[in-house]
Amino acid sequence: MAVNSFKSVITVFISLGILLITYSASAAVGCTLNDPERDLRRIFPESTGYKTSFHTIEGAGREGLKKKVESLLNDRLDPVYEAEDVPYAYYDVLKGKEVIGRVHGINQKGAYGGIQIILATDLEGNIVDFYYQRISSPQARYFRDESFTQQFIGLGLEDLYRQDMLEKIKQPTPGETEDFFNTLRGIKKNLILLDAFYFDGMQNSRIGKVEKGERP
Amino acid sequence: MKSIAIAFKNLQRKKIRSFLTVGGVGVAVAVLVSLMGFDEGYQRGLRSDIDKMGFQVLITAKGCPYEAATLMLKGGGGLRYMDQEVYSKIINDPRVAAITPQLVHTVYDPDKNNGQGGLALYMGIHRSFLDLKPWIKFKSGNWFSQDDAEEVIMGYEAAEFEQRSIGDKIFIPGIEKILTVAGIFERTGTQDDGLIFLPLVTAQNIFGLPDQLTGIGIKLKEISQIAGFEEDLYDEPGIQVISMAEVRGTIFNLISSAKVMTNSIAIIAIFVAVIGVVNTILMSVFERTKEIGVMKAIGASRFDIFRIIWIETTLICVWGGIMGNLFAIIAARLVEHMLRGILPYAPSGHLVVITGGLLLSSFMGAIIMGLVAGIYPALRASSMRPIEAIRRGE
């Protein structure tokens, strides 16, 4: 009896310990890459390194950014999960000393759970890679399928405001549209923030292009 | 002109040497305080963690626990189940103050563990769950609308991770089920924060485990009844009774071997520090042979000399004690972080708790250490014969 309960006691605690560790580790608020080393090399095989920086919607010189993001998204930012102090991670992918691209992820509320949208862009802000780091949905595998994600390659922020471009993008499954629109929102938010943090006020600002009337 | 002033000025003469010796004592004291603080913190943390489970006794299904643990680690489930009948038998026991049945189930979630895949835990609970954990509050929403409602209540962190609000849907992979969020708990600082709860009946239905339980948490009216209660359930087939006091003891056993090692390190550090102090003071006594002779020539007794040297040693240890305590306080969080990395199970809350009593006793310890370390050099100095000390010093 004594030996047996001793054993079971260990079990209980090993399980509780695992529980505790697993969940506290994954409870990060922002959205970072699971394994930057591995993930970045897969997206940019020629890369030799990377540099991480964090940005938030609040901060000096970013007054009014929240409003701008909300107006461009045509939706409110969630006060809890998309608060202004949530840090967004940006990975500048390096080849030697030269930046060859950027990778950045955002959390997006999905129909059945959290969605993590990871975009890789070139230096102009055009999508060169897109995948779901996480999507909890009965149709998850259709969303993850390349035939769906590949459709976004080459697009820039202003393209997502052009009706003709949007019409070309096929939904992953016929019935389910909620997570499709969540995905669009997430990609837009991702690109808007990228533009705000990296191209603010510059000639090649994509937000500028959207605002100059290329918006439908 | 007081002996303490003389001692103080002597130490100031070789500042670097005195400082290094003080540092040595400081490190030893810091190590000791950190370790004792850890011992205290760990006990407190563990006690609070176990208290926050809400039950004193846990009934689980019998089985080889190692096998279950291994299976769980490998991601194969492997939980043992018992019949719900056990629960109906115990519920009317007059010694029971509160009792709640639980069904824990794991499903494989490919997105878990940073995309490597892992087990997501779901726990089927009964309303009595809240009787055992009266501190749990709802951040939003409420209890399940019905006993078999297709709803979930989420722990604070689980809800944050999934970005769920009341009324949202939640998809359970593996069994392809969609449930609705009925409530979200406030943060509790326990593992409950990361869990997703379902009504017990719903859990039994959707996981295909009708009338099965994985555990029964029990709080007794009198803590002294635990032994008798365990005894009575001993003959019940298919179950085992674990008291949380026992759990605590086992955890302490698990870390006691580590403690033996760390304590030895502390003892060695103190030993080295004492030797360092004795060495420093002896060196300084030999260097001052002539001065000691002069002091005797102008009227100092053996005891006067003894006292000066003794005070010097004690001063070093007092400063070392203060420094060590400061080190320990400053480094507590760092030590905590390191220990968390090493320990198999670390309770929530502060792992290193440095109390006023601990600081005081370590400080007193440092003084005693100084008094002991000072005896030999002080004796050596006080027994010098004045004329020999003066002439030999030449």
Added chain:
Amino acid sequence: MSTPVIKANNLTKIYKLFAEEIYAVNNIDLEIRCGEFVSLMGPSGSGKTTLLDLMGCLDSVSCGRLEVLGNEVSCARENDLVKYRRGIISFIFQEFLLIPSLTALENVELSLHFSRMTKERKHSLEIMERVGLGHRINHLPKQLSGGERQRVAIARALAVSPQLLLADEPTGNLDTKSAQEIFSIFKKLNEEDGLTIIVATHNPKLGLQASRTIFLQDGKIISKEKSSLFLEMI
């Protein structure tokens, strides 16, 4: 007739150097009365310092008898000798032997502290004034000249109001002018305060200023005739 301050009969001190026995002080009979100013003279190794150490209760007697203020000290133990060094006998050394970590004033206070005397600060200041160092009280020994250091040592010795002042080559490390200054202080202390002083020196110019001069050679007191020969030698 008053008790002699020092009375020695057959006083002998033997040092063992390897197998050899050295008679540093050999069978000396001596009496020094209260108020005397005595100088001990003789070449190096003649036993001046050893004789002073014995009279100062710093060293133990090998054979013979020694009385300090009428008390037999030849058989006394180290713990009893301390009593004489506290406020009865004061010592001044050739190399000053101040405590380097303490200021001039603290050095003076130190002897009062060990002699269990109160009013340390006020009394020490007075003494420092008396030896003409009232303006250098907070200097460390290394910041003082040789003459000043020796005056601090004198102040330290006088602070406890001793009945006997012993000085071992007090001017040995000083220039002629400072040496004369120190000797003048001794003379003044002897004449004005009636303090008994015994000074060991090999400087005849200074030594002969004492009221009595005792010549030593090979641990023995030598006669006046012999000593004049000795004086001519130097």
